[in-house]
Amino acid sequence: MSERFVDARSWNYTPAELWADGIVHAVGLVLGVVAATALFIASLERFDLVGTMAVSTYAASLLLSLGLSATYNIWPVGRTKWLLRRFDHSAIYLLIAGTYTPFMIEAGTYRLMAVVWTVAVAGVALKLIRPGRYERLSIYLYLALGWSGVSALDVFIETLPRATLWLILAGGLVYTLGVIFHLWQTLRFHNPIWHGLVLVAASIHFAAVWICVTA
Template identity: 40%
Template structure:
């Protein structure tokens, strides 16, 4: 693939910088959170933290692999995994939030609902990418905002700071999709991925606050 077909060299470099920052932040953040959970947090929280960390790492690594690859055939395959990873990251982020932050029946129900959507979304992205592209986009947004169905338990379980970070990250991610959909907008990929990076950072801080208690 040559520059100019999907993006210019300058857009490629800008997106590369964002992805480089994202991968470094994900590696450092995931490692630090697991080490902290292993030494300072309850041992029962460690597997849930590991799930969150794995989803975070997988998403940023797959996104970097797809967006930085110029080989046309490889991009076609990696694109499926890149999009599927978004469903994975949302589900992995919800897991400790639901089971540690909310807990009880409400937490389990929220986690099961999010993972059910994740399985559907990942399956459609991997095997029926073009056919259900619009539907999976809507499904992704629904999965991300599923917490509004548990707004009562969320308000009862989390501090105002955590709620602001969670909602703020969700709003940033949603706004970022507007740039993602505008292929002809200069640097739309870098802007979209910048929104994802900042939103993930906000959710990371919220996750740490939830785990710290």
């Protein structure tokens, strides 16, 4: 299935849907900048260089994903939008890996971190080199990467705050729920609902990182 055909089905949004989606993205960007700045400052007080770099990696991946998603979704249909689509979908892999990074550094699960980042880089390459192909596979890969932390659950339980663990789980469930609305393209407002759930899940995971940093 070509990239052009994939997006041609999903860009027929009403003005109301576009406005709703724009508002969700605007809120996400503002909150993201404020949250990332506060988190970086907190990490300087709590962590050494490695810990601060881990938190910075997470913050950068969050802002990159929010920024690219906003740009891609509000950009008029055209050649540039096709290019932005590649970067937007690639950034999802980076966000997943970036979100896990502070937890994996804190828990010392370096093998898992190597696997997560290797898969994320491979996913980015797939999106950039073969855009519009393997769409279903990409969704499964997003979900598998997002839930890969289950493989080190025993270590996370021993090293991370209990509240952080519950928030990681809750955020993952909200992300997974959001996929249903992402795929439900016949539902009106499915796109702002999907992005709204992404924002909620990202906020929950931010809280998990915040507790891990400040505990």
